[in-house]
Every structure is written in C-alpha cells, then in structure tokens.
Amino acid sequence: MSPNTHDPAARSRLFGTLTALVILWPLFQAAEVKPGALFEAGNLKVIGNFLAAFLPPETGAEFLAFLGKATLETLAIATAGMALAFALAVPLAYLATGAGRERVTLNPLTRSLLTVLRGIPELVWALLFVRVFGLGPAAGVLALGLTYGGMLAKVYAEILESVDPAPARALRHSGACRPLAILYGLIPQASKELASYTVYRWECAIRASVVMGFVGAGGLGQLMDQAMKMLNGGEAASILLTFMLLVFAADGLSGLLRRGLETPPAHRASPFGWRSGLLLLGLPLTIVASFAFLKIGFSELLTAEAGRSIAEFIASFFPLDLSAEWLQKVAKGVWETLAISVVGTLLAAIVGLLLALPRPHAPFAFVLNTLRSVPELVWATITALAVGLGPFAGALALALHTAGVLGRLYAEALDNAPPAPAQALRLAGAPIGLPFLYGTLPGAAPQLIAYTLYRWEMNIRMAAILGFVGAGGLGQLLYFELSLFHYAQASTVIAAMLLLSIAVDQTSTWLRRRMR
Amino acid sequence: MSFCLDGVGLTHANGFTALADITLRAEQGERIALIGPSGAGKTSLLSLIGTALPATAGRLEVLDFAVDGRLTAKFKPPSQGSSTVATPLDSRLRGNDSRALRARIGTVHQAPPLPGRQRVVTAVLAGKLGQWPVWKSLLSLLHPLDIPGAQAALARVDLADKLFGRCDQLSGGQLQRVGIARVLYQQPDLILADEPVSALDPALALATVKLLVADAAARGATLVASLHAVDLALNNFSRIVGVKAGHIAFDLPSSEVSDALLHELYASEGQELPTLAGEARFSPQAAANDAAIRAACC
Known part of the structure; x- marks a missing residue:
C-alpha cells in the first residue's frame, strides 16, 4: 500500500467546521434564540387566544368591501410598480452590462447606482416616500419601481453576459451597432430566461406590495397592520386567506406564462399569435x-414647490450622524440584523430540506406554499406574539417564510x-436515505447552496426591516428615529443597511465561488 | 444456483416488448458473456436480473430470492434445494430483504452513475452502502472510513493516484474504471456488467475484462457481462449467450460458437456481414435448453 492514505481534505474540513461554529455561536446568541419562549405559558396563552379568534374569519359586508378594495389596490401597486421598474431596468441594464461590448468595461457608475437601488430595502424607500408624498399608494409604487428596477437591471445584465457572446461579436465585426447586435445576437438566446425572470419578479412584487401597507402605503398590508394592532383575529384571518389566494393565483398565472414560454413558436411569419397578441394588448391596458x-398624479410631483420640498427632505438627511455614541448603537443593530438573517436562513434551510x-406528497407542497405565501413581515407580527418582541421573533419569521421558498426551490433542484x-x-442495496446522501446530494448540493446563499442576500435586506414591527435589528432603530424626525440618525442607519447588504452580497458571492 | 429466469418477459408501458420468454439459468461461479446487436435487449436482461426492472411475465429467482413480477420479491427459505419447487412465503419481500438481496448484486453500468462533484474515494466506498451499518455510512461522508480499501480497489484498475480526485476531473474511461473499482470493493456474489469497457481503448479493455473475470473466479462470484466486442467475449468467457430481438438466440460454451452463428446474430447490422438465411436448427436446441432449465429451475 502506498503511504498516501491520509485524506488531504480532512484538515480543511475540520477547520471549516470549527470556523463556522465559532462564527455561528455568537450570532445565535445575538439573535436571542430561545426555543423555550415558544412554549412559555404566557406566550402560549396570547398566541392561543389570538389564533382562536381567527375562527370564524370576518365576513361582514362592510369589511369585505374594504378587503376587496385593498386587494385591488395591492394588485395595482404591484403592476404599476413593475411597469416603472421595467422602464427603469431596460436602460440601466443596457448601460451596466458588458454584453455586446468590444472591450469589457464594468461601468462602475451604473453598477453602483444599481447597488444602491437594490441595497436599500423597498420598505425603507416606501417609508421615505410616504414622508414626501404622504400616506397612499404612490409611495408604494415608487418604492417598488426603484428597488425592483435595480434588481431587474442587475439580473438582466447578468443574463445577457451569461449567454454565448460570439453571435453579437460577429454582428459588431460586420458593422452593426451595439443595441442591434444585442437584439439580434443575444436576445434570442436569452429571451426565455429574461421573460421568465420578469414574470417571477412580478409574482414577488405582489408579495412585496402586500407589505407596503405596513408603512402606510396602502393595500392589504395597511388593513393587516390595523387588524394586528387591535388583535382582531377574525379580520386578520380573512386578510391572511386573501393573501394566500392572491399569491396562489399569481403563482398559477406566472406558471402558466412561463409554460407558455416553453412551447415552441408556431410556424408562421408573424411572431405573434392570438395569445401573445392578447397579452401585448392586455398588458398596457392593465398598467394604465x-x-x-391608484390616482397617482405624477404631474403634481413635477411642480417647483414639490421639487423644493423633496430637495429639502433629502437635504435634511445630511450630514450623517457619525457620533461615536450613535455609531455604537448602529453597530449593535448591524450585528443583530446579521444574526437575524443568518439564523433565519439556516433554520429555513433545515426545515426547507x-x-x-x-416531494411527491401533496400535503408537504401545501405546507410549503402556505409558508411562502405569507410575507415575512406578516409572519413577524405573529411570531412577535408567540415569543415576544425582539430578534428571535424576526429570525423565526424569516425562517418560516424562507423555509417555504427554499423548500420549493430545493424540491425543484432535487428533481432536476x-x-x-x-x-x-x-x-x-443501500438502506433508505443513503442513496440520497451519496448519490443525489453531491450532484444537487452546489445548487442547494447557491439557492440558500441567494436567499440569504435577500434575507439580509428583509432582516433590516423586520424591526418595523418590533422584531429587533436596524429596522427598529430606523423606524424609531424616523418617527422622531431624527433624519441625520436615520440616514446613518440607512447607510449601514446599504453597507451591510453589500458586504453580504460579496460574502455570498465569495462563498459560492469557493463551493464550486 | 445463482439466478434462474423462467419464461421471463418485459413489456414496457408503451407496449414495446423488450424481452419475451427468456429462460436462462446460471450456477454460482459461472462467467457468462451476453452478445448481440444494439437494441437486442442485453441491458434489459441485466436490469431484470439485477432487480432494477420488474419482469412483466414469467418467474425469476436471484441468489435464493424469488422475485415476482412487481419487484415485490418473496423470500425463499434457503434450506430448500434449488431443484424443488419454491414455496414463496405469502409475505411481500420487505425493504430489508430486498436490500439484503441487492447488497449481494454488483452492477457495472454502461454510463458510470457517479455524481460529478463526489470524490473518487467516496464513490468507491459507496459500493458497500448496502453492507455497512447506517452510522458508518453517515460518518464516512465526513471522513472516508476505509481509505486503504478504496485505494486497493482503485489500484486494481490502475487509478490509485486518483483516490482523492473528484469524479468530474476524470476522463470517460477513467470514470468507467472507477465504476468497476466500486464493484470490486463491493465484492458481490453476482456481478452484472453492462458494456463495462465501452469507453476504454482495446488494450485497457482486455485487461479490464480479464480483471473482472479473475475477480469473479477468485471469489467464486457469478459474472454476467454484456460486450460489444465478440473476440473479448469468446476469449475470456466460458459461456456465451447470444441475444437478438428480445430472445435468446443461442446459449453455448464459447468453444461451440461458430462464425456462422455470429453472422446470424449480427445479420441485421452492418453492410459487410453476409445476410444468411435464418436457419431453424438453433431454435430447437434453444427450446430443448428451455425445457431442461424449466424442469430444473422452478
């Protein structure tokens, strides 16, 4: 036997495990993970009473009329926000992407603009816009448009960079300008993925617009916030059911649209059949x-006076409050937010797996869909009742929603x-479970890990705003300072959120590359 | 008796009949080569014996287990001699029994089913998953528990230096040999090899087939290998089974396999082979074989 029977990977594995433990332990401490709190008599009583009040759901005519209007408002916010986001994303993606360029330029200016747009959670944008434009859906639409515009632009740019560049390069060498080279050389390769991602984002936008109401930007969230504050279980139950129906319907529609993308084109000269024609006609109508x-009068925003008040509002955020005392508080918020996101994502990964x-069994799919259809912020209002206000409630809320999302993605990855x-x-003859561990998991693991890390990037943004409903972290600080009109302090918190999300993005990218 | 098929057929859900009325019996320690044109049903036959596919007709016994058509095999008490009629217990073969049977069957797959990101050492050790206790298999994921064993198996296929490499860093031929090393490490009573050397160059193919034969001979294991190269089959195996269009065309000692038989077997394939008229003299012989085997088997 040759002497080389020592596993060369053993040491790095051991070291990696130890490092992970050393990092995770204080994070679990900071998230104040106390599983016991779930079973404390007092907490059980509060949540029990609340859940008992869920039955029967409120079905009064007056309430249902409110509910119907709020649902329409939510749908309209999502659609209008997406339209705005798309209009923003196309030029930004064109500027940011390296695709179709003769020489690779990273365009740092556009890229950092995208980072800022994405890095500040939509709810923070909404919270700010509410202060400029007053309570109402306009703030929600703008917030959605900016954040999702940034996200769409980044992903569009990446998709265009990921396809084979040769066709576009050939076109450019034969004299085509860059936009045409992209249209003829890259879009045909990427169109399905681009459309599929846009539809997926619209689905997310519906969920996001649901929660806009928590900061006063209209829609279902506003109703939910009121119901929760008054501990009105019956109303909360009706609203939750509406959420789920809405999300399931959006899910179904988006699945239908994406399947439509799978079908090969019909054999005819015109690229449009009656279905795509209907879609092309219906889409602008829906947006209008x-x-x-929503009765958003953008013309009012363009008056000189509105411009001046916006400028004043923005100016009031500067300079940032960088006093040592405040920075210390913010640092604690950062740490707590990080802890919420990591603990929440880890718990979600375990439950999701x-x-x-x-995966073939229907009840599990239903559980996953239910977990997923309730937004984190709504979960947080419920978990806060179950374990009391604080970071653990936030981590639990994050875990519940993310488990639904990751569970579905994991199931797909394992199927593929x-x-x-x-x-x-x-x-x-391997016993049950081992074929999975030895045969399936090695193939699927990179994708599972990538999904988890992607989700962590989203969760850090979410963790930053869970504090709006009292679940600790930076959100709590921000909400507090904004209600006291302490804008300088608030802007420090926003900057911290931005830096934190950038740092997490970098770490996640680095980890994904390491895992490859 | 290693395995015994009695009038076994396989018809797919879409109505295509891959195998019909196959009767075949092998004693423990026999070494059999399956030859025949592509699509004749060699892989299907190996899948049936390996309990990967359930037969849709006939009766099947593998390593003292009676396997019924729905893959819910019934245990046959080993005390009963193979010549007596099996009296399957009425209970369905439970998961444990089916695993116990499968742990004794080693399959070399045509496309090595190894996850690309798995390390070679883990892929080889996975051969013993059916024999190891679960805790050991789980622990071995964290740190390979039998490195010398895996290395010895790899050394036999000349890949000892790839022990800690990753499967996706190997060439197709190397990967196929890792698949063989896994079966060598498993040490099964029945080795089923489906085109085990299809990705190897001629010299390596010969050495690898010899290795499989030698391993089976040394341990008294049964070996059934489907091979494309007729010379490899004739020179290394004592018994040759020709498969054609879902039937057994002939089942003879290798010394009795004539050129005429081979031309008949491959008649429909390739331009150079002369198209011989179908001769009836082989069918009666096969039928006689069938009757004898049926009498002895089930």
Missing part, C-alpha cells in the same frame, strides 16, 4: 388601469438532479 385606479425530501447515481446505489 392600475395607475388610474426536510419538507422538500418527500440526475437520478442515475442514487438509483445505482438503491440497486446495490
């Missing part, structure tokens, strides 16, 4: 109707993993 329904394993290795092990 949404803006009309467990729920994804028995090549079945042969696990099947071979099953045929060699």
Whole structure:
C-alpha cells in the first residue's frame, strides 16, 4: 500500500467546521434564540387566544368591501410598480452590462447606482416616500419601481453576459451597432430566461406590495397592520386567506406564462399569435388601469414647490450622524440584523430540506406554499406574539417564510438532479436515505447552496426591516428615529443597511465561488 | 444456483416488448458473456436480473430470492434445494430483504452513475452502502472510513493516484474504471456488467475484462457481462449467450460458437456481414435448453 492514505481534505474540513461554529455561536446568541419562549405559558396563552379568534374569519359586508378594495389596490401597486421598474431596468441594464461590448468595461457608475437601488430595502424607500408624498399608494409604487428596477437591471445584465457572446461579436465585426447586435445576437438566446425572470419578479412584487401597507402605503398590508394592532383575529384571518389566494393565483398565472414560454413558436411569419397578441394588448391596458385606479398624479410631483420640498427632505438627511455614541448603537443593530438573517436562513434551510425530501406528497407542497405565501413581515407580527418582541421573533419569521421558498426551490433542484447515481446505489442495496446522501446530494448540493446563499442576500435586506414591527435589528432603530424626525440618525442607519447588504452580497458571492 | 429466469418477459408501458420468454439459468461461479446487436435487449436482461426492472411475465429467482413480477420479491427459505419447487412465503419481500438481496448484486453500468462533484474515494466506498451499518455510512461522508480499501480497489484498475480526485476531473474511461473499482470493493456474489469497457481503448479493455473475470473466479462470484466486442467475449468467457430481438438466440460454451452463428446474430447490422438465411436448427436446441432449465429451475 502506498503511504498516501491520509485524506488531504480532512484538515480543511475540520477547520471549516470549527470556523463556522465559532462564527455561528455568537450570532445565535445575538439573535436571542430561545426555543423555550415558544412554549412559555404566557406566550402560549396570547398566541392561543389570538389564533382562536381567527375562527370564524370576518365576513361582514362592510369589511369585505374594504378587503376587496385593498386587494385591488395591492394588485395595482404591484403592476404599476413593475411597469416603472421595467422602464427603469431596460436602460440601466443596457448601460451596466458588458454584453455586446468590444472591450469589457464594468461601468462602475451604473453598477453602483444599481447597488444602491437594490441595497436599500423597498420598505425603507416606501417609508421615505410616504414622508414626501404622504400616506397612499404612490409611495408604494415608487418604492417598488426603484428597488425592483435595480434588481431587474442587475439580473438582466447578468443574463445577457451569461449567454454565448460570439453571435453579437460577429454582428459588431460586420458593422452593426451595439443595441442591434444585442437584439439580434443575444436576445434570442436569452429571451426565455429574461421573460421568465420578469414574470417571477412580478409574482414577488405582489408579495412585496402586500407589505407596503405596513408603512402606510396602502393595500392589504395597511388593513393587516390595523387588524394586528387591535388583535382582531377574525379580520386578520380573512386578510391572511386573501393573501394566500392572491399569491396562489399569481403563482398559477406566472406558471402558466412561463409554460407558455416553453412551447415552441408556431410556424408562421408573424411572431405573434392570438395569445401573445392578447397579452401585448392586455398588458398596457392593465398598467394604465392600475395607475388610474391608484390616482397617482405624477404631474403634481413635477411642480417647483414639490421639487423644493423633496430637495429639502433629502437635504435634511445630511450630514450623517457619525457620533461615536450613535455609531455604537448602529453597530449593535448591524450585528443583530446579521444574526437575524443568518439564523433565519439556516433554520429555513433545515426545515426547507426536510419538507422538500418527500416531494411527491401533496400535503408537504401545501405546507410549503402556505409558508411562502405569507410575507415575512406578516409572519413577524405573529411570531412577535408567540415569543415576544425582539430578534428571535424576526429570525423565526424569516425562517418560516424562507423555509417555504427554499423548500420549493430545493424540491425543484432535487428533481432536476440526475437520478442515475442514487438509483445505482438503491440497486446495490443501500438502506433508505443513503442513496440520497451519496448519490443525489453531491450532484444537487452546489445548487442547494447557491439557492440558500441567494436567499440569504435577500434575507439580509428583509432582516433590516423586520424591526418595523418590533422584531429587533436596524429596522427598529430606523423606524424609531424616523418617527422622531431624527433624519441625520436615520440616514446613518440607512447607510449601514446599504453597507451591510453589500458586504453580504460579496460574502455570498465569495462563498459560492469557493463551493464550486 | 445463482439466478434462474423462467419464461421471463418485459413489456414496457408503451407496449414495446423488450424481452419475451427468456429462460436462462446460471450456477454460482459461472462467467457468462451476453452478445448481440444494439437494441437486442442485453441491458434489459441485466436490469431484470439485477432487480432494477420488474419482469412483466414469467418467474425469476436471484441468489435464493424469488422475485415476482412487481419487484415485490418473496423470500425463499434457503434450506430448500434449488431443484424443488419454491414455496414463496405469502409475505411481500420487505425493504430489508430486498436490500439484503441487492447488497449481494454488483452492477457495472454502461454510463458510470457517479455524481460529478463526489470524490473518487467516496464513490468507491459507496459500493458497500448496502453492507455497512447506517452510522458508518453517515460518518464516512465526513471522513472516508476505509481509505486503504478504496485505494486497493482503485489500484486494481490502475487509478490509485486518483483516490482523492473528484469524479468530474476524470476522463470517460477513467470514470468507467472507477465504476468497476466500486464493484470490486463491493465484492458481490453476482456481478452484472453492462458494456463495462465501452469507453476504454482495446488494450485497457482486455485487461479490464480479464480483471473482472479473475475477480469473479477468485471469489467464486457469478459474472454476467454484456460486450460489444465478440473476440473479448469468446476469449475470456466460458459461456456465451447470444441475444437478438428480445430472445435468446443461442446459449453455448464459447468453444461451440461458430462464425456462422455470429453472422446470424449480427445479420441485421452492418453492410459487410453476409445476410444468411435464418436457419431453424438453433431454435430447437434453444427450446430443448428451455425445457431442461424449466424442469430444473422452478
């Protein structure tokens, strides 16, 4: 036997595990993880009473009329916000992407603009816009437009960079200008992915617009906030059911649209059939109707006086409060937010994997969809009742929603993993579970980890705003300072959020590259 | 008796009949080569014996287990001699029994089913998952528990230096040999090899087939290998089974396999082979074989 029987990876594995423990332990401390709090008599009583009040759901005619209007408002905010985001994303993506360029330029200016747009959570934008434009849906639409515009632009740019650049390069070498080279050389390769991602984002926008109401930007969230504050279980139940229906419907529609993208084009000269024609006609109509329904008068924003008040508002955020005392408080908020996001994502990954394993069974799919359809912020209002205000409530809320999201993604990834290795092990008599660990997981793990890390990037932004409903972290600080009109302090918090989300993005990218 | 098929057929859900009325019996320690044109049903036959696919007709016994058509095999008490009629217990073969059976069958797959990101050492050790206790298999994911064993198996296929490499860093031929090393490490009573050397150059193919044969001979294991190269089959295996269009065309000692038989077997494939008229003299012989085997088997 040759002497080389020592596993060369053993040391780095041990070291990696120890490092992870050393980092995770204080984070669990900071998140104030106390599973016992779930079972404390007092907490059980509060949440029990609240949940008991869920039945029967409120079905009064007056309330249902409110609910119907709020639902329409939510849909309209999502659609109008997405339209704005798309209008913003296309030029930004064109500027930011390296695709179709003769020489690779990273365009740092556009890229950092995108980072700022994405890095500040939509709810923070909404909270700010509410102060400029007053309570109402306009703030929600603008917030959604800016954040999602940034996200769409970044992903569009990345998709365009990920396809084969040769066709576009060839076109440019034969004299085509850059936009045309992209249209003819890259879009045909990327169109399906681009459309699919846009539809997926619209689905997310519906969820996001639901929670806009928590900061007074209209829609279902506003109703929910009121119901929760008054501990009106019946109303909360009706609203939650509406949430779920809405999200399921959006899910179904988006699935339908994405399946439509899968079907090969019909054999005819015109690229449009009756279905795509209907869509092209219906889409602008829906967008116009949404803006009309929300009665957003953008012309009012363009007056000199509005401009002056906006400028004053922005100016009041500067200079940032950088006193040592305040920075110390913000640092504690940063640490707590980080802890919420990490603990929440980890718990979600574990629960999601467990729920994804028995994937053929319907009840698990239903549990996943239910977890996913309730936004984090709504979960937080419920978990805060269950374990009391504080970071643990935030981590739990994050975990519940994310478990639904990750569970679904995991199930898809596991379905797509090549079945042969696990099947071979099953045929060699491996006991239950081991074919999965030895055969399926090695193939699927990179994707599972990538999904988890992507989700962590989103969760850090979410963790930053869970504090709006009292679940600790930076959000709590921001909400507090804004209600006291301490704008200089608030802007420090916003800057911290931005830096934190950038840092998490970098770490996540680095980890993903390491795992490859 | 290693395995015994009695009138076994396989019809897919779409109505395509891959195998029909296959009767075949192998004693423990026999080494059999399956030859025949592409699509004849060699892989299907190996899948049936390996309990990967349930037969849709006939009866099947593998390593003292009676496997019924729905892959819910029934245990046959080993005390009963193979010549007596099996009296399957009425209970369905439970997961444990089915795993116990499968742990004794080693399969070399045509496309090695190894996850790209798995390390070679783990891929080889996975051969013993059916035999190891679960805690050991779990622990081995954290740190490989039998490095010398895996290295010894890899050394036999000349890949000891790839022990800690990753499967996606190997070439197709190297990967196929890792698949063989896994089966060598598993040490099964029945080795089923489906085109085990299809990705190897001729010299390596010969050495690898010899290795499989030698391993089976040394341990008294049964070996059934489907091979494309007829010379490899004739020179290394004592018994040759020709498969054609879902039927067994002939089942003879290798010394009795004539050129005429081979031309008949591959007649429909390739331009150079002369198209011989179908001769009836082989069918009666196969039928006689069938009757004898049926009498002895089930």
